[in-house]
Structure formats: structure tokens, C-alpha cells
Amino acid sequence: MGETMSIKKALKTKIESVTQAASAGLKVYYGIAPQQAGYPYAILNRIGGYAFGDQGGDECASREVFQLDLYHDDDEGMEIIRNAIISAINAQGRVTWSSIVVHSCTIDSVQDLTELETEGNEEGAVRQMIEIVIVYNR
Amino acid sequence: MAQSVGITSKLLGGKELMRKMDRIGGKSAVKIMRSALSAGLMPILKQARKNAPGKTIKKLLKKSVKKGKKRGTIVGKVYVGDSARRVKFQGEEVGFEFVANVLEFGSQKRGISAHKYLRGARESKAQAAISAMEKKANERMKAEWAKR
Numbered sequence: 001m002g003e004t005m006s007i008k009k010a011l012k013t014k015i016e017s018v019t020q021a022a023s024a025g026l027k028v029y030y031g032i033a034p035q036q037a038g039y040p041y042a043i044l045n046r047i048g049g050y051a052f053g054d055q056g057g058d059e060c061a062s063r064e065v066f067q068l069d070l071y072h073d074d075d076e077g078m079e080i081i082r083n084a085i086i087s088a089i090n091a092q093g094r095v096t097w098s099s100i101v102v103h104s105c106t107i108d109s110v111q112d113l114t115e116l117e118t119e120g121n122e123e124g125a126v127r128q129m130i131e132i133v134i135v136y137n138r
Numbered sequence: 139m140a141q142s143v144g145i146t147s148k149l150l151g152g153k154e155l156m157r158k159m160d161r162i163g164g165k166s167a168v169k170i171m172r173s174a175l176s177a178g179l180m181p182i183l184k185q186a187r188k189n190a191p192g193k194t195i196k197k198l199l200k201k202s203v204k205k206g207k208k209r210g211t212i213v214g215k216v217y218v219g220d221s222a223r224r225v226k227f228q229g230e231e232v233g234f235e236f237v238a239n240v241l242e243f244g245s246q247k248r249g250i251s252a253h254k255y256l257r258g259a260r261e262s263k264a265q266a267a268i269s270a271m272e273k274k275a276n277e278r279m280k281a282e283w284a285k286r
Contacts, residue, residue, distance in 0.1 A: 047254045048261025
């Protein structure tokens with residue numbers, strides 16, 4: 001029997017399977033991307049989380065918060081990918097991601113963090129951060 | 139910058155606590171809530187100090203409880219103070235707010251991954267914060283009833 005997939009990996013798989021992201025060649029990395037990574041790319045980080053519910057029962061759930069940073073060299077392309085990802089992962093009912101039962105996936109905030117990627121007057125990549133809250137069955 | 143250094147969290151006490159608070163009402167309830175919120179921020183502040191990368195950020199981390207913009211609301215936050223101070227960072231002179239943000243959210247350009255010292259503290263200590271708020275509010279309410 002294979003190892004149970006983590007919610008982080010399931011989220012990565014879900015993001016990479018979004019049509020607009022896949023057709024643009026979006027790659028998702030954990031922690032930090034390699035310096036030679038080509039645009040567009042994304043970085044996924046776990047912010048934190050905790051377990052709740054009946055520890056012995058089926059409804060033993062966890063809440064996890066993730067930070068997804070999208071990097072692109074083009075504003076319009078960024079907007080298309082960001083909106084497609086948000087609409088694909090947003091779930092208010094029970095859905096299944098790579099065999100994990102997700103009760104809800106909501107977008108807590110979306111922020112433009114391009115300023116953190118510029119040095120002096122130099123213009124570089126566009127960066128947007130999405131904070132994602134997931135409640136799922138462990 | 140689109141966001142400030144402080145991470146604001148809405149922490150709501152239990153239903154029972156809210157019912158008791160309704161019965162007290164007025165200025166006393168506001169005082170109780172301010173003090174409860176201040177107590178609730180302590181576990182988050184302590185955890186943020188533990189998580190913080192570097193002594194300067196640890197020292198500058200603070201908490202505050204103020205009236206919210208919306209009438210009747212109280213807002214508590216844990217934040218990095220003195221953020222206007224100018225510092226040298228990777229060979230560039232920048233505001234400390236910038237450094238605090240780069241460390242919290244990470245920066246690919248600067249080769250720094252997100253340390254999430256504030257948001258991580260908020261997530262891991264949310265339950266402890268609510269318990270501390272409830273405890274403090276109950277203590278203050280008992281004292282308030284005793285005065286009447």
C-alpha cells in the first residue's frame with residue numbers, strides 16, 4: 001500500500017493541474033525556487049495548523065494554512081493564472097483531492113508583494129501571495 | 139507597501155462569555171474585553187518572539203489593543219515596532235519594515251524563504267489565545283460583579 005499523500009502535496013498537485021497554469025508551464029516549488037526557475041512559477045509554504053474534532057472518530061479534522069506565492073514576468077499572465085487557481089481550489093463543500101477528503105478550502109487573503117522582489121529602481125518579477133485555509137480529514 | 143508588518147487576528151471568545159458580557163454591558167464590558175484581548179495576545183507574542191529570526195526583531199515585537207475603526211470594536215495586534223528605522227540589509231539601506239516583511243513573507247530575489255514568525259505564531263497559538271482571553275475575562279467579570 002502506498003504512503004498516504006500529504007495535504008501539501010495534494011494542494012501542489014491540484015494547483016499544477018489547473019488548465020491555465022499547466023498550459024503556461026507553471027511549476028510549484030516548496031520553500032524557495034531554484035535561481036534558474038523560469039516564469040511563471042509558484043512557491044508553496046505551510047504557515048501552520050492544528051487538529052480538531054473527535055480524535056477517535058471519522059470526523060477527525062485538521063485546519064492547515066498555506067502561503068502560495070505566484071511569480072510571473074507579465075501582469076496579465078499573472079492575473080489569468082491567479083484567478084484560475086483561486087477558482088479551482090475554492091471549495092465550500094466536501095471534495096476529494098488525491099484521495100484526501102477536503103471539507104473546505106478558502107482564500108484568506110491575496111496580496112501583491114512585488115515590492116519585496118525589487119532592488120533599488122530595478123523592475124523584476126510580479127509577485128502575488130495567496131493565503132489558503134484548508135479543513136480536511138486526516 | 140500593500141500590507142503592514144503587524145498581523146491582525148480576530149479572536150472571538152466563547153458564546154457563554156459573550157452572554158455574560160452582554161449582561162454587564164457598557165464601559166465595564168469594554169474594559170474587560172480590552173484586558174482579555176491583551177491577555178489573549180500574550181501567547182501569540184511569546185511564540186512570535188520564539189519564532190523570530192534575529193535579536194532585533196525579537197526585541198521590536200510588541201502587542202497593542204485599541205479601539206477599532208468600526209464603532210464598538212476592539213482590535214488587538216502583534217507587530218514589529220519601530221519599523222521606520224533605517225537599516226543596512228544585503229548592502230542596501232532600507233526601512234526596518236521592509237526587512238521585517240521580507241523575513242515574514244520571504245523573497246525569492248533575496249534568496250530568503252518565508253520565516254512566517256508572526257503568522258505561524260497566530261496559527262499555533264490561536265487556541266491558547268482564546269483560552270487566555272476567556273480566563274482573563276472571567277476573572278475580571280467576577281471582580282466587576284463583586285463591586286456591585
